[in-house]
Amino acid sequence: MQEGIIQQSLSGFYDIISDGQLYRTRGRGNFRKKGIKPLVGDHVEFEDGYLLAIEPRKNQLVRPLVANVDDAVVVTAATQPTFSSNLLDRQLIALELQKVEPILFFSKVDLLNEDEFQHLKSVADGYRKIGYSVYFNAQPFNKTDLQNLLDQLKGKVVTMMGQTGAGKSTLLNHLSPELDLPTGAISQALKRGRHTTRKVTLLNVDDALIADTPGFSSYEDFTMTKEQLPQLFPEMRAIAPECKFRGCLHLKEPGCAVKTAVEHGKIMQTRYDNYVQFQELIKSQKPKY
Numbered sequence: 001m002q003e004g005i006i007q008q009s010l011s012g013f014y015d016i017i018s019d020g021q022l023y024r025t026r027g028r029g030n031f032r033k034k035g036i037k038p039l040v041g042d043h044v045e046f047e048d049g050y051l052l053a054i055e056p057r058k059n060q061l062v063r064p065l066v067a068n069v070d071d072a073v074v075v076t077a078a079t080q081p082t083f084s085s086n087l088l089d090r091q092l093i094a095l096e097l098q099k100v101e102p103i104l105f106f107s108k109v110d111l112l113n114e115d116e117f118q119h120l121k122s123v124a125d126g127y128r129k130i131g132y133s134v135y136f137n138a139q140p141f142n143k144t145d146l147q148n149l150l151d152q153l154k155g156k157v158v159t160m161m162g163q164t165g166a167g168k169s170t171l172l173n174h175l176s177p178e179l180d181l182p183t184g185a186i187s188q189a190l191k192r193g194r195h196t197t198r199k200v201t202l203l204n205v206d207d208a209l210i211a212d213t214p215g216f217s218s219y220e221d222f223t224m225t226k227e228q229l230p231q232l233f234p235e236m237r238a239i240a241p242e243c244k245f246r247g248c249l250h251l252k253e254p255g256c257a258v259k260t261a262v263e264h265g266k267i268m269q270t271r272y273d274n275y276v277q278f279q280e281l282i283k284s285q286k287p288k289y
């Protein structure tokens with residue numbers, strides 16, 4: 001019996017990567033009977049061309065459909081499209097909910113003027129202070145950053161995440177030039193063309209397995225409860241014990257340490273404003289039955 005990770009699945013076959021080697025396997029018949037669908041990213045046991053067992057998953061993303069994701073590189077354009085802290089925070093809370101470690105990578109910083117650069121730099125520093133690892137550089141694809149990122153991703157299952165045109169494929173090509181992924185308008189056209197047959201593949205990048213994920217134009221993923229939401233903001237989670245009331249949602253409650261921290265500039269105002277908006281969105285959602 002061997003162990004490995006499913007790298008891609010194609011009409012009933014599962015390609016498994018094990019010790020740097022690729023093995024094509026078929027699912028065992030009783031998976032389907034039990035309603036188990038092997039997923040890309042699954043840790044599995046296999047023998048003689050048959051996938052035999054799937055280990056319990058630590059998480060399971062929907063877009064892309066990948067299991068056991070460790071890290072997500074959130075690629076955010078500094079401009080073109082305009083930077084939105086709201087969109088960034090939506091992605092971060094979705095990842096926090098799934099226990100995926102976000103890594104923030106700012107692309108297109110080279111297109112900013114000096115004022116814009118200074119402003120976004122302070123934003124990037126704000127996220128760094130929260131505890132996120134942040135790549136923000138006037139030359140987005142410089143050697144040092146790329147090497148640090150590769151080191152950080154070593155041995156992990158990773159997804160790329162970000163708006164259409166943010167620069168996900170461009171970053172992957174810099175991390176691993178032999179991938180030669182289509183970018184820009186060409187990438188758009190190809191993705192539209194093969195929309196229905198799109199499959200998820202984990203790309204071998206150095207020692208990481210990375211899923212290149214199609215970009216999105218808007219992001220709505222508020223599956224968390226109003227009580228969970230403050231837990232998904234690490235800087236609020238850290239301060240919440242100082243709030244007067246247990247279970248404080250940091251909205252209208254008196255003696256709220258989070259609101260005080262916002263007033264004192266210890267928590268970013270944009271993060272708090274986005275938090276309040278997300279609470280409203282969760283509240284206004286129709287219950288799903």
Ligand SMILES: Nc1nc2c(ncn2[C@@H]2O[C@H](COP(=O)(O)OP(=O)(O)OP(=O)(O)O)[C@@H](O)[C@H]2O)c(=O)[nH]1
Nearest residue numbers: 107108140164165166167168169170183184214215
């Ligand atoms: N100047 C500059 N251009 C960039 C940078 N990153 C990406 N681009 C350009 O932005 C365009 C979109 O980049 P892609 O890598 O295709 O973006 P993507 O996130 O993969 O987009 P989707 O595949 O639609 O999700 C391309 O024309 C890139 O050349 C950057 O850091 N600086």
Ligand SMILES: [Zn+2]
Nearest residue numbers: 243248250256
């Ligand atoms: Zn509070």
